[in-house]
Amino acid sequence: MAGNRMGTQTIVFPRQPRLIAMHSIVGPMEGRGPMAEYFHEILPDDMLEQTTPEKAEKLILEMAIEKALNQKNLTKEHIQYYIAGDLLNQIISATFSARSLNVPYIGIYGACSSFAEGVGLAAVLLEGGFAQKVLVGTSSHYQTAERQYRYPIELNVQHKVTSQHTVTGAGAVVISIDGEGPKVTHATFGKIVDMGVKDPNDMGSAMAPAAFDTISRHLEDTGRTIDYYDLVLTGDLGLQGLKMLRILAERNNTPFGERVQDGGVLIYNQHQGVGAGGSGCACSAVITLGYVNTKMYLGELHKVLIVGTGALLNSLTALQGESIPCIAHAIALET
Amino acid sequence: MAGNRMGTQTIVFPRQPRLIAMHSIVGPMEGRGPMAEYFHEILPDDMLEQTTPEKAEKLILEMAIEKALNQKNLTKEHIQYYIAGDLLNQIISATFSARSLNVPYIGIYGACSSFAEGVGLAAVLLEGGFAQKVLVGTSSHYQTAERQYRYPIELNVQHKVTSQHTVTGAGAVVISIDGEGPKVTHATFGKIVDMGVKDPNDMGSAMAPAAFDTISRHLEDTGRTIDYYDLVLTGDLGLQGLKMLRILAERNNTPFGERVQDGGVLIYNQHQGVGAGGSGCACSAVITLGYVNTKMYLGELHKVLIVGTGALLNSLTALQGESIPCIAHAIALET
Numbered sequence: 001m002a003g004n005r006m007g008t009q010t011i012v013f014p015r016q017p018r019l020i021a022m023h024s025i026v027g028p029m030e031g032r033g034p035m036a037e038y039f040h041e042i043l044p045d046d047m048l049e050q051t052t053p054e055k056a057e058k059l060i061l062e063m064a065i066e067k068a069l070n071q072k073n074l075t076k077e078h079i080q081y082y083i084a085g086d087l088l089n090q091i092i093s094a095t096f097s098a099r100s101l102n103v104p105y106i107g108i109y110g111a112c113s114s115f116a117e118g119v120g121l122a123a124v125l126l127e128g129g130f131a132q133k134v135l136v137g138t139s140s141h142y143q144t145a146e147r148q149y150r151y152p153i154e155l156n157v158q159h160k161v162t163s164q165h166t167v168t169g170a171g172a173v174v175i176s177i178d179g180e181g182p183k184v185t186h187a188t189f190g191k192i193v194d195m196g197v198k199d200p201n202d203m204g205s206a207m208a209p210a211a212f213d214t215i216s217r218h219l220e221d222t223g224r225t226i227d228y229y230d231l232v233l234t235g236d237l238g239l240q241g242l243k244m245l246r247i248l249a250e251r252n253n254t255p256f257g258e259r260v261q262d263g264g265v266l267i268y269n270q271h272q273g274v275g276a277g278g279s280g281c282a283c284s285a286v287i288t289l290g291y292v293n294t295k296m297y298l299g300e301l302h303k304v305l306i307v308g309t310g311a312l313l314n315s316l317t318a319l320q321g322e323s324i325p326c327i328a329h330a331i332a333l334e335t
Numbered sequence: 336m337a338g339n340r341m342g343t344q345t346i347v348f349p350r351q352p353r354l355i356a357m358h359s360i361v362g363p364m365e366g367r368g369p370m371a372e373y374f375h376e377i378l379p380d381d382m383l384e385q386t387t388p389e390k391a392e393k394l395i396l397e398m399a400i401e402k403a404l405n406q407k408n409l410t411k412e413h414i415q416y417y418i419a420g421d422l423l424n425q426i427i428s429a430t431f432s433a434r435s436l437n438v439p440y441i442g443i444y445g446a447c448s449s450f451a452e453g454v455g456l457a458a459v460l461l462e463g464g465f466a467q468k469v470l471v472g473t474s475s476h477y478q479t480a481e482r483q484y485r486y487p488i489e490l491n492v493q494h495k496v497t498s499q500h501t502v503t504g505a506g507a508v509v510i511s512i513d514g515e516g517p518k519v520t521h522a523t524f525g526k527i528v529d530m531g532v533k534d535p536n537d538m539g540s541a542m543a544p545a546a547f548d549t550i551s552r553h554l555e556d557t558g559r560t561i562d563y564y565d566l567v568l569t570g571d572l573g574l575q576g577l578k579m580l581r582i583l584a585e586r587n588n589t590p591f592g593e594r595v596q597d598g599g600v601l602i603y604n605q606h607q608g609v610g611a612g613g614s615g616c617a618c619s620a621v622i623t624l625g626y627v628n629t630k631m632y633l634g635e636l637h638k639v640l641i642v643g644t645g646a647l648l649n650s651l652t653a654l655q656g657e658s659i660p661c662i663a664h665a666i667a668l669e670t
Contacts, residue, residue: 009439011465052655081524089424090649091444095527099660104344104524106452107444107647107662109426117441121456128463130346189416189439192430312442314425320387325434327442 010188010221017126019119019333020133020179021074022293023067024286025060027142027168030278033268038290039169040067046141046168053143054092057170061086061097061139064172068135074174079103080131083121085114086139086281087166088148093139103135112236113190114138115171115285116308116329120187122175123331132177139170140280149200149315162202162240164264164279165272171285182296182304186332188218192312194325200318203311203326204241204264204276210326211237211309212248215260218305218330226256230301233292234328235284235309236264238276263287284308288333296335306331345523345556352461354454354668355468355514356407357628358399359621362477362503365613368603373625374504375402381476381503388478389427396421396432396474396505403470403507407514414438414509415466418456420449421474421616422501423483428474438470447571448525449473450506450620451643451664455522457510458666467512474505475615484535484650497537497575499599499614500607506620517631517639521667523553527647529660535653538646538661539576539599539611545661546572546644547583550595553640553665561591565636568627569663570619570644571599573611598622619643623668631670641666 023040031042043060050056061084069075082101084094085108098105110117115138122134143153145166151157175184193213197206211234219225226232226249237245242262249256263284264277288306295301308331313324358375366377378395385391396419404410417436419429420443433440445452450473457469478488480501486492494500510519528548532541546569554560561567561584572580577597584591598619599612623641630636643666648659 054651054655085444087425088649089651090422090446090647092647092649092652095647095660096652096657099527099529102526104526105662106456106524109420109442109444111425121441124460124463124465128459128465130459130463189441191437191439192434194434312425312427312430314423314427316389316424317427317431320389322431325430327430327440 008221009217010186012186013123013127013184015127015177016183016185017123017175017177018179018181018183019173020176020181021068021072022173022289023064023071024171024290025064025169026286030167030169030267035267035291038294039286053141057093057139057141057144058096061093061137061170062100064170065097065101065137068172068174076101076103079133079135081106081125082135083108083118084137085109087111087145097137110327111310111312112279112281112283113308113310113327113329114281116306116331119184119331120189120329123184123187126175126177134175136175137172138281138285140166140282142166142168145280159275160201161275162204163275164203164238164277165274166280167267167278167283169282169286171282171289173289182293182333182335184331185334186222188214188330190214190328192325192327194323196323198323200313202240204238205244206311206324207237207309207326208241208244208248211245211307211328214328214330215307226259229259229303229305232260232305232307234262234307236279237262237309238264240276302335304333306333343556344552345521347521348458348462348519350462350512351518351520352458352510352512353514353516353518354508355511355516356403356409357508357624358402358406359506359625360395360399360504361621365502365504365602370602370626373629374621388476392428392474392476392479393431396428396472397435399505399507400432400436400472403509409509411436411438414468414470416441416460416469418443418453418469419472420444422446422480432472445662446645446647447614447616447618448643448645448662448664449616451641451666454519454666455524455664458519458522461510461512469510470507471510472507473616473620475501475617477501477503480615494610495536496610497539498610499538499573499612500609501615502602502613502618504617504621506617506624508624517628517668517670519666520669521557523549523665525549525663527660527662529658531658533658535648537575539573540579541659542572542644542646542661543576543579543583545663546580546642549663549665550642561594564594564638564640567595567640567642569597569642571614572597572644573599575611637670639668641668
């Protein structure tokens with residue numbers, strides 16, 4: 001048995017696959033936020049001369065992949081699997097980026113938890129000896145997400161205070177059994193948690209219990225406390241979801257405190273008019289590959305738990321009166 | 336290294352995970368087709384007293400899961416991971432079925448190749464020692480697919496001769512490192528192949544080159560010829576796609592002959608008015624878990640290559656003038 005412990009939800013990776021090459025791209029709005037200095041690339045505009053935002057999102061993901069490979073002079077021939085997902089119907093950004101890459105492709109869907117899900121699966125393939133290098137990529141785009149899940153931005157529909165702003169950007173990372181970079185030491189794949197929240201304009205509240213469940217399981221499985229980590233970074237709970245998560249932890253008599261931060265809260269300034277903060281597949285990807293990786297490289301962070309959070313609704317389930325099933329997948333990164 | 340051979344696209348599973356418990360459900364139309372006797376369950380109607388076809392599809396998948404577990408007196412506590420995907424936006428059938436199951440959930444998307452993708456990933460988790468039992472499920476529904484990808488059935492839009500009929504049904508299977516049942520000996524995860532076909536009413540022609548690529552890779556990697564297998568079963572190429580696949584094989588001077596069959600061709604009688612045949616995530620799942628498994632149990636088939644085929648378009652990419660990226664994932668089952 002390679003690295004798991006049966007009876008727990010958490011996989012241990014003794015071979016410690018590493019994040020060896022990566023690239024994070026964001027749009028102009030994210031480039032004016034407080035995390036700007038950490039991203040590899042800030043785009044001057046979010047359309048890149050494409051005729052539709054869907055084509056722009058695909059191009060941004062392809063750019064992230066190409067530059068991640070270039071960072072360590074890798075080519076697609078070095079990669080055994082490409083794992084990718086995004087928010088669009090039938091994950092078209094992931095698939096179309098896979099077309100240009102031409103390596104075996106494993107499409108995934110975990111909404112905004114897709115990045116963590118992909119890194120976890122990549123670590124499984126590497127730890128199990130099925131690959132030496134796996135590429136993980138994900139993207140999201142404000143315009144594509146708005147018109148698919150809500151309204152075309154041209155309508156200028158007013159957002160609620162709990163609404164979140166989809167991050168325009170993409171992240172790609174090569175994870176390898178050899179090389180230098182943050183080590184993936186554990187993965188805790190989450191269960192679906194649905195506490196009955198039905199408001200698609202408050203996905204933070206819907207997702208917070210899933211984040212709490214996965215973090216709790218991870219700590220229980222590993223015998224760690226929240227203080228073991230320098231940072232526990234949820235993907236995109238936003239202000240509302242992060243508040244809910246802290247309340248859940250306090251009620252459980254295990255207050256999380258300031259060690260738990262959220263990518264959706266960190267990525268924008270409040271004066272940018274983003275409601276409760278950022279969201280989208282790219283959110284946790286660019287914060288992890290930009291901010292967390294840089295801080296690990298600088299020796300300012302050593303142990304980080306990435307908790308990708310996903311609200312697994314679609315626009316039709318909301319209209320049919322269903323509540324929002326949510327999930328969180330956790331990945332432990334250590335130097 | 337546990338079972339892979341670097342430099343090839345095919346994973347070998349020396350521990351040979353087994354399909355130990357399964358259930359295939361189909362709708363009434365599939366229940367009048369030539370495969371009827373092999374399915375575990377035929378539904379009297381395709382709505383099951385639900386208010387929407389999406390709710391019916393979710394229920395059918397949940398039924399398949401429950402009955403697959405019951406077949407070997409298993410409970411959800413025996414399962415370490417649930418891997419699932421379907422055709423609907425944001426794979427809602429998979430996610431909502433995961434909500435009622437409450438085990439760690441890995442959402443995937445490979446269109447109609449999702450079943451083979453899921454079985455391959457399950458085998459990876461089992462071979463690598465990360466789990467002892469993994470559940471894989473998938474579903475599709477004629478009404479949900481028509482109104483999402485094409486038109487609501489109430490419009491009664493005429494279909495083309497190359498159009499395919501989405502199978503209503505679901506399949507669920509428990510794959511285990513111990514127990515009795517067909518062994519998963521190899522998996523060949525496919526690359527995206529896109530030969531430029533843009534007609535969403537001819538997905539068979541679009542997918543055939545992907546099937547050919549994956550079958551060719553699998554045979555090359557394993558040193559086998561097509562005759563090694565008693566049956567090579569593509570998922571849902573339909574009459575048009577199967578014809579294309581045979582032409583590709585002949586042009587390559589490796590004619591496939593009658594050993595290569597297609598689930599979409601097998602599942603309906605031509606007089607049922609199904610255009611080029613069946614399609615959908617459920618198609619390859621129910622043919623594999625119903626027909627192939629029964630024939631293996633009876634000793635009439637011993638070596639079968641399941642080739643799940645997926646057309647990874649969405650309704651928007653077709654409107655934006657994109658061609659159809661396709662994929663095929665192959666799984667070798669042996670007794």
